[in-house]
Amino acid sequence: MYSYKERSHIFNTLNSYAFDVLVIGGGITGAGIALDAASRGLSVALVEMQDFAAGTSSRSTKLVHGGLRYLKQFEVGLVADVGREREIVYENAVHVTKPEWMLLPIYKEGSLGSVTTSVALRLYDRLANVRKDERRKMLSKKETLDKVPFLKTEGLKGAGYYVEYKTDDARLTMEVIKKAVEYKAVCINYARVTDFVYKKKKIVAATVKDEISGDTITIHAHQIVNATGAWIEDVQALDQAQKKKQLRLTKGIHIVIDQSVLPLEQAVYFDTEDERMVFAIPRDGKTYVGTTDTFFEDDPINPTATSEDVEYLIEAINFIFPEQNVVAQHVESTWAGVRPLIYEDGKNPSEISRKDEIWTSKSGLMTIAGGKLTGYRKMAEEIVDKIVKKNRFKHATNCITQVLALSGAKGLNSKNFEDYIKNKAKVGESLGFSYEDAKALTAKYGTNVDDVFIHAKNHSADLNLPLALYAELSYSIEKEMAYTPSDFFIRRTGMLYFDIATVEQYKSAVVDLMSNTIGYSDTEKLIYQTQLDLFIDDAKNPK
Known part of the structure; x- marks a missing residue:
């Protein structure tokens, strides 16, 4: 069970054991x-101060892509690494x-010519070791317009045609x-690290506050990892022996x-x-x-699109269509x-590398920053490889995530999934x-759909919810730790972005x-209703 009903039990469990690894x-x-760590046999705890994926991991372009544009910056190694990861992520989670x-x-005036594009692709x-049936093709002007008839024709010479992978990041x-x-x-989720506990100047535990109940516990772990993205510096600031790298936050927005x-x-x-790419x-x-890609100096807890951001993308749309x-x-x-990118002096937002970096402070706190959604599995393998080199973790096995089907994907692959759906x-x-x-x-x-179907059994007309929506909601509460309406409408379903009318x-x-x-208490209900209304307003009305 991974239900809201288990929340108190889960929280108390965190307070009862010393873990091999605590991930923040x-x-x-x-x-x-x-x-990665748990599948190698390590005992693992993970705490998230908001909902799972509430930060960048629900706010990306929703592509598992190889970063073609990084070839223009000569980041060949980065393209090779994440390009190869695309298919692994796909085959391990075809749903x-x-x-x-x-x-x-x-285009004649574009940043890439026909020859350059062909060579780059x-x-x-x-x-990226692209499979044969997904390798690039070069299209004529006519073939290009057959695919998108309302594309800008002035100066159009043709197109490159290649495969990326679309995903639901959250x-x-x-x-x-x-x-x-x-x-x-x-x-x-909703468990915030507020302090660290030290023994002989080494971090041995973290103090964690439950943001829902207000209770505080101490989680002991032999290795603590700071993987908080835009909040990395906040967690580093809790470390008395911090080894800092300067982050530079950049903001990207999307319109629907x-x-x-x-x-x-x-x-x-x-x-x-x-000459940006969109x-x-x-x-x-x-x-x-x-x-978009602009430097961001504000609180990253709830970044929003501005009217200026939106106008930039509208101009881009009307330029190409x-x-x-x-x-x-x-x-x-x-x-x-x-x-959250590693600061590089003198570079504009689009030029800063998307490479990940791992470093360890004198207190033992490991931090990972940078990177891309596509490379998440490889990044995890790299940091856990560093962890298991310590004598304490000799019981750890080798990494298996390269061939490990995620939840909902066991037995599924690119060849049988369509038949399974039908x-x-x-x-x-x-x-x-x-x-x-x-x-x-x-x-x-x-393969979790049978469980979703089962959660429709208590549906009734007086709930004023369609059957499918009710089933998803019940499943997300009982099996995915959804606690607020925003968790459901944003992270579990993506409806707030792609079906805001519903x-x-x-x-x-x-x-x-x-x-x-x-x-919920009356106060909680009001808070969560207000929170959802604010998210709706932010999505619909850029300021």
């Missing part, structure tokens, strides 16, 4: 470290990751967390537009007028566009994420779901059901 941070990096053919238009294929994080729990990792306005059926990766990607009847005449009123929702959709249909809803649930939850339609019913199920 429940984003994709921390989740990956917890899974949350899938191939997406990307169109890279080539060929090199990309080689560095759900990927959730499936990694759940797999770590299968390996006996003890993971909890209905496909009736921007009817894109083909993902496009294009040059802007200021993605436009179709998803579930919407098209989302991003990202001049017939569509997109305006700010067409934007249904937005989100913003903060990238078969399970028929099962869902026999249980009262529409065929399309059952199909969508299977595609999202993989969020507004059913938000009151969801708040009521969660309150009745979990047992």
Whole structure:
């Protein structure tokens, strides 16, 4: 069980044992470290001060991609590493990751010419060990316009055509967390590290506050890892013997537009007028566009898009799709994420390397920073490799995550998943779901879908919730530690970004059901309702 009902038990368990490893941070990096360590036989605890994936790991471009643009910066090693990881992430979690053919238009005035693009994509294929059926193709002008008829034609010479991988970043994080729990990792959200405990100048424990109950405990661990992303410096500041590296936060935003306005059926990766690269990607009847790249100096707890950010992306859209005449009123929702990058003097946001770095302070606190979503598994392997070199951890086995199916993916692969979806959709249909809803649930939850279906058994019309939405909500509370309506609508489903109308339609019913199920106090219910309303306002109304 990984339920809100187990919260007190989980919290007390953290207070009862000395763990091999304590991971601070429940984003994709921390989740990956917890899974790698636990699957090697280490005892692992993980604490996250917000909800799992509430930081950058639910606010990315939602691509497991190889970073083609880094070839322009000659970061060949980075492209090779993350490029090879794409397929591993995909095969280990086919229900949350899938191939997406990307169109890279080539213009006379663009930053990449036909020859350069062809060579770069060929090199990309080689560095990333791209499978044969996904290797790059070069398209003529006509072939390019056949795929996107409303693309800017002036100066168009053709396009490169290559594969990236589309994902749901927050759900990927959730499936990694759940797999770590299968390996006996003890993971909890809304638990903040407030201090460290020392013995002979070495950190031996962390003081942790439950942000929901207010209770405080001490978690003992032989190795503590700071994987808190944008909050790395805050955790380092608690360390008396801190070894600091200066971070530079940059912000990226995305906007979501209905496909009736921007009817894109083909993902496009294009040059802007200021020679940045922007993605436009179709998803579930919407098209989302991003990202920006600007330095960020504010509190990273809830970054938001500004009207200036949105206008930049609208100008980019109208530059590459001049017939569509997109305006700010067409934007249904937005989100913003903060990238924690290692500071490099004199470089603008887009030039700073996305490489990860690991360092250890004199007190023994290990910190990992930088990196990309795509490389989360390899980053985890690297840091756990360093941990298990210590004599204390001789019982650890070798890393197995390269071939370890995540939660919801056992027995599934790229060849059988589509048939699995169709078969399970028929099962869902026999249980009262529409065929399309059952199909969508299977595609999202993989082999966990039977459990989602079971959670529909207590559905009734007076709940004012559709059957599929009720099943997802019940499952997220009982099996994915969702505690607030925002956890559900943002991290467990992504609805606030891609179906905000449904969020507004059913938000009151969801708040009521969660309150009745979990047992909110009147104050908690008001707080969580207000919090969700603020997130909706931030998404709809850039300031």
